Amino acid sequence: MLKKRFLFIFDFDNTIVDDNTDTYIWKLLPDGHKSLPPQFEKEKHWNKVMRKVLQFYYHNDISVQQIKTCLQEMELTQGFRELMNFIRQPSIIINIRKNKDQIECIIASDSNTFFIDSILEKQDLKDVFDKIYTNPVQIIDDMEISIFPYHKNECESTCPRNMCKRTIILDNFQLNNYEKVCYFGDGKNDYCPGTLLRKEDIIFVRKGYGLEKLIKQNDLECEKVYFESGIDCINRLQNLQL
Numbered sequence: 001m002l003k004k005r006f007l008f009i010f011d012f013d014n015t016i017v018d019d020n021t022d023t024y025i026w027k028l029l030p031d032g033h034k035s036l037p038p039q040f041e042k043e044k045h046w047n048k049v050m051r052k053v054l055q056f057y058y059h060n061d062i063s064v065q066q067i068k069t070c071l072q073e074m075e076l077t078q079g080f081r082e083l084m085n086f087i088r089q090p091s092i093i094i095n096i097r098k099n100k101d102q103i104e105c106i107i108a109s110d111s112n113t114f115f116i117d118s119i120l121e122k123q124d125l126k127d128v129f130d131k132i133y134t135n136p137v138q139i140i141d142d143m144e145i146s147i148f149p150y151h152k153n154e155c156e157s158t159c160p161r162n163m164c165k166r167t168i169i170l171d172n173f174q175l176n177n178y179e180k181v182c183y184f185g186d187g188k189n190d191y192c193p194g195t196l197l198r199k200e201d202i203i204f205v206r207k208g209y210g211l212e213k214l215i216k217q218n219d220l221e222c223e224k225v226y227f228e229s230g231i232d233c234i235n236r237l238q239n240l241q242l
Contacts, residue, residue, distance in 0.1 A: 005103055006102075006104070006181075007104050008087065008103070008106070009182070011186060012109035012111050014186045014206065015077065015184055016080055016107070018075050019074055019075075021071060022050050024070070024074055025070050025071065028067065029062075045162065046160055051146065054144070054145045058143060064144070068118045072118055072121075078229040079230030079234070082231060082234060088127070104173075106132065108133045110135065111135070112136070133168045135148060135162065135163070136148050136150070149161070149163070150168075153167065155192060157195075159192050164189075165190065165192060175197075175198065180240070182203075184233065185203070186205070186206035186210070187210050188211065190203075190211045191214040191215070194220045195220065201223065202222060204227055205224055205225065207227065207228050
């Protein structure tokens with residue numbers, strides 16, 4: 001079987017976008033997160049917190065369109081516009097849109113489909129990605145967003161209960177079918193999928209976030225590239241034998 005050349009896996013919050021989509025929308029509340037009922041803080045699982053937050057928005061007349069407009073104000077992480085253009089440029093790297101048999105580019109994120117789609121639409125980046133693995137949502141009567149867990153996770157690593165990105169990769173990809181896997185992330189839940197990566201693979205780690213700290217405590221087998229902007233990622237990708 002002919003190997004595909006590359007698999008690019010991107011986290012979303014604080015990786016592609018320069019903030020956390022879940023907490024960014026708190027700016028729609030009069031006093032930010034302080035406007036939320038205090039009992040929300042007692043909930044142990046973040047996915048359930050966000051489900052309650054979105055219900056709270058609905059009951060306080062914050063519309064789906066207001067949430068979408070707010071999300072579309074979010075900025076990409078510095079240099080990630082250039083990185084996205086680099087990935088889809090046929091003159092620089094295999095054209096994703098015309099050579100899907102040789103390269104795949106996905107998102108694996110603990111955000112949700114509505115948040116991610118809203119931002120990718122605004123940033124004109126939907127064509128970059130072949131598939132998005134994230135928490136599903138249901139829009140009820142165009143007025144309420146209801147979020148659900150991606151799956152039930154029994155992972156005992158650094159993953160939230162509703163999502164193990166390592167499991168997502170194992171369930172959907174045979175890494176040995178790729179010459180190289182490039183994983184881009186920042187958070188603690190990006191460490192577990194990083195343990196799957198081989199010596200020939202690369203994990204791009206955003207400086208100053210939880211993933212960097214975990215790797216320093218317990219190293220990964222793959223190559224590590226620490227980045228502050230997408231330009232740092234491009235500089236490494238340019239050296240690959242494309």
